[in-house]
Amino acid sequence: MERWDRIGRAAAYGAAAALVPYLVIKVSWVVGSLLGLLPVGRGFSLGGWLVLNTVTIGMAAAGITLGLALVRPWGMRIPGRLVAFIAWVGSGFLVSILPFVVISALVNSGSRTGGSGGSGSSGGDAAMPGWEAVLLQCSFVGTGIALAVALPAYLRRRWPHVLRRPERTPTSTGPLWPAVTGAVTGLAWLYWAAGGPLGIAHRDERPANWHVLVGVSACWALAASAAVLALVRGRSTRLPYPLLLAPAWLGSGSMFAWSGWRLPATLYVALAHPSDVSYPENVAVAVTLHLTAVLTGAGIMRTLVRGHRGRLSVPAERVGGRL
Incomplete structure (x- = not known):
């Protein structure tokens, strides 16, 4: 020690x-x-x-x-x-x-x-x-x-x-919606990272780095969703508690932090219309996904904190x- x-x-x-x-x-x-x-x-x-x-x-x-x-x-x-x-x-x-x-x-x-x-x-x-x-x-x-x-x-x-692991599973009575919205957001980002055209306004403005970062964000969203779902459904007994806590903590933080950062930037581009900057995504779709990710990240974190209150x-x- x-x-x-x-x-x-x-x-x-x-x-x-x-x-x-x-x-x-x-x-x-x-x-x-x-x-x-x-x-x-x-x-x-x-x-x-x-x-x-x-x-x-x-x-x-x-x-x-x-x-x-x-x-x-x-x-x-x-x-x-x-x-x-x-x-x-x-x-x-x-x-x-x-x-x-x-x-x-x-x-x-x-x-x-x-x-x-x-x-x-x-x-x-x-x-x-x-x-x-x-x-x-x-x-x-x-x-x-x-x-x-x-x-x-x-x-x-x-x-x-x-x-x-707490005596009472931290999410045994927690809501399922963060797991659902996290999975939906992660799958949407994964679809974009793989080159999917739906929701993309400028198909030619997707550099390799954009695909990489969107794909990484998708993986963390899906990992957090799966981890919190396992805790909510009481299926966490086969894995050590830290192995479920870590992806839930890190994935929710990734969604909250990165989408919280991208959301105002996306709104700025949508409202200011700078001549030399444009995002590949449809602005309305991107704003919806980022807002959902922020709320999902906060929801997963709140679910975890409830089990460790005090x-x-x-x-x-x-x-x-x-x-």
């Missing part, structure tokens, strides 16, 4: 450190754009570019704070719901980014596609230097891997109950969590 705890603490510092290059690059983009030293991203006005990158700066700062909170003494005193929410959203972003980076690199043979097509990019454009793209990807990959080790270690210290408020000293 002590060895695992030491590894988890080192990983928490690593997660915070991995996001520093991302934060520095984003700050440089904002400052450079304000001073006229760097170009504004394709499809954005100066104001929109500054807003987008300021938001991502805040997200990076929150990620660094989360990494430090998983290891520093003050992290054990932060309200459990706040820690859980930030970790859930952050994990949702990262579990889609990690396979996306790997698969898209293979699909594109190392080339970088800068298309907007709903890819959920962080705001760069085709003129980004290669070294910046590498640093950004390393930040995401490093943070994702480090948090995968640091977060369970933190949970073991603060709330060891959460990783064990567990996240157990003081650390009562569960053997020492610093």
Whole structure:
């Protein structure tokens, strides 16, 4: 246990450190754009570019704070719901980014596609230097891997109950609708990723990266749907509880985070009609799917939390969590 705890603490510092290059690059983009030293991203006005990158700066700062909170003494005193929410959203972003980076690199043979097509990019454009793209990807990959080790270690210290099956199945009386809507959304995205034309307005504007990211999102949506369905129907006895909890947690976070990010971007393109940006999807269909995904992700998370109500408020000293 002590060895695992030491590894988890080192990983928490690593997660915070991995996001520093991302934060520095984003700050440089904002400052450079304000001073006229760097170009504004394709499809954005100066104001929109500054807003987008300021938001991502805040997200990076929150990620660094989360990494430090998983290891520093003050992290054990932060309200459990706040820690859980930030970790859930952050994990949702990262579990889609990690396979996306790997698969898209293979699909594109190392080339970088800068298309907007709903890819959920962080705001760069085709003129980004290669070294910046590498640093950004390393930040995401490093943070994702480090948090995968640091977060369970933190949970073991603060709330060891959460990783064990509760006496009452957390979703034994939960609703089925999140599993149904998650499956429908995942199947729709999988259909698009496979090249399906229904719901696509611009068939020629689907770069390889778009197919990869939509496919990854589809897989996480389907995994979360299957996991929560197994819990709701009481079919979780054959698998260890963490093996069902993990895909439900990560998949719901992926749906909530990524669709929550894409939804305002899609609405912006629909309302502002920028001349050099268009999404492959039909706007009405895309908005409907993203809104459904956000509600589904929140519904799955609420279902899981109901089974652990009161567990996240157990003081650390009562569960053997020492610093």
